[in-house]
Amino acid sequence: MRFLTILGGIIAAISSLMYFLDSHLEKFYIFTPAEMHGVAKDAIALHGNNTTAIISHIVSELHRAHPDHINLDEEWIFNNAGGAMGAMYIIHASITEYVIVFGSAVGTEGHSGRHTADDYFTILSGEQLAYSPGPGRFEPERYPQGSMHHMKRGEVKQYRMREACFALEYARGWIPPMLGFGYADTFTSTLDFYTLWRTTWVTGYEMVANLAKMKL
Numbered sequence: 001m002r003f004l005t006i007l008g009g010i011i012a013a014i015s016s017l018m019y020f021l022d023s024h025l026e027k028f029y030i031f032t033p034a035e036m037h038g039v040a041k042d043a044i045a046l047h048g049n050n051t052t053a054i055i056s057h058i059v060s061e062l063h064r065a066h067p068d069h070i071n072l073d074e075e076w077i078f079n080n081a082g083g084a085m086g087a088m089y090i091i092h093a094s095i096t097e098y099v100i101v102f103g104s105a106v107g108t109e110g111h112s113g114r115h116t117a118d119d120y121f122t123i124l125s126g127e128q129l130a131y132s133p134g135p136g137r138f139e140p141e142r143y144p145q146g147s148m149h150h151m152k153r154g155e156v157k158q159y160r161m162r163e164a165c166f167a168l169e170y171a172r173g174w175i176p177p178m179l180g181f182g183y184a185d186t187f188t189s190t191l192d193f194y195t196l197w198r199t200t201w202v203t204g205y206e207m208v209a210n211l212a213k214m215k216l
């Protein structure tokens with residue numbers, strides 16, 4: 001019985017800590033959805049369809065605004081999740097936020113995952129289609145270049161990039177629980193452990209480096 005009392009106490013303590021942190025998550029954010037959308041739209045206005053130039057403009061603007069929290073090492077890493085395949089460049093990763101460019105030159109389609117963070121997906125080139133089922137919903141949602149697709153915490157959709165499409169993805173909320181979704185396809189499908197290693201290394205390195213600068 002004593003064991004159960006202690007266990008109950010521990011669970012209550014952890015739950016209230018989680019609840020406290022959860023209701024204060026906002027304090028840890030350094031980026032905003034409006035900033036991401038703004039920097040992406042500026043880059044598109046300046047560079048049209050040159051995706052290389054769009055991405056380098058975005059990264060240098062973000063670096064100017066947040067010099068200590070931007071990864072300038074442009075390493076592209078494959079990502080398989082929810083049946084979709086693409087590649088990403090991790091621009092920022094911490095416990096409560098991440099910023100990546102994600103996309104594919106050949107297009108892809110899959111399950112968005114049901115996440116513990118809000119997700120803001122700004123299309124840099126190409127177009128994204130999305131489907132969330134319901135009565136009367138028989139046409140895709142369309143997100144053309146420059147538009148921002150907001151997936152609320154807990155929401156889930158089927159999405160598709162019909163052809164080449166790249167997006168600036170900003171997520172805010174609890175990031176570590178999302179990593180499970182990002183990894184699952186490695187174990188059930190691709191067995192690409194080199195990619196798993198690079199993802200883990202870059203994500204872990206960025207998270208720890210940010211923590212060391214007091215950025216949760």
Ligand SMILES: *[C@@H]1O[C@H](CO)[C@@H](O)[C@H](O)[C@H]1NC(C)=O
Nearest residue numbers: 044047048049050125126145
């Ligand atoms: C970008 O590419 C799209 C699709 O090929 C085209 O419709 C659009 O006019 C292009 N925009 C610019 C600024 O070149």
Ligand SMILES: *[C@@H]1O[C@H](CO)[C@@H](O)[C@H](O)[C@H]1NC(C)=O
Nearest residue numbers: 047049050051052053054056
């Ligand atoms: C796109 O931008 C990059 C980087 O600014 C530049 O090197 C390249 O020549 C541009 N490509 C085209 C087709 O304009």
